[in-house]
Amino acid sequence: NAGVTQTPKFRILKIGQSMTLQCTQDMNHNYMYWYRQDPGMGLKLIYYSVGAGITDKGEVPNGYNVSRSTTEDFPLRLELAAPSQTSVYFCASNIGDRYTGELFFGEGSRLTVL
């Protein structure tokens, strides 16, 4: 049981490039989330999904896209990378009881846009 797995762990992009951060979980969790962590700013919710085929915007969705074709996978796409997207990205999942349930986090993906 690997939990939440994110790839890649590190990536450097040039301005304007595109990339996808992968996230997969093997706990059969319905809810999945993408957060970004910036120094002094805490965790900001980018997108979330309550099940396959359902996604919704969080606090800071601009510049990102997501899809949820399966329960296990929730990739985050950056279409035109900008320096403001330099951050550490965390994927998390929850069994489906977001009110009382625990979020399980991945190890994070550190992205630098130059």
Added chain:
Amino acid sequence: AQRVTQPEKLLSVFKGAPVELKCNYSYSGSPELFWYVQYSRQRLQLLLRHISRESIKGFTADLNKGETSFHLKKPFAQEEDSAMYYCALSRYRDDKIIFGKGTRLHILP
């Protein structure tokens, strides 16, 4: 909109001294509050949740609806408590879980 405020970016406390990490929230309904912790080179993980009313690693947190606070407390700090602490809020019937900006706790020897 709901908001979670952690007023201290950094809190330095001597080993053995009491610790209090502050968390205030803005939400008029019935929130569920959590504390998450991130130790160096480890994943973010749940420390405790309001609904469980439990003590984890000596930490406790009480929800005060009158003051809209959920402060995290520990009577005697230990060096292994040094970490980043995040307060988080979830609203009933809302799928989002919102985090504060975090407080870095540094335990001095």
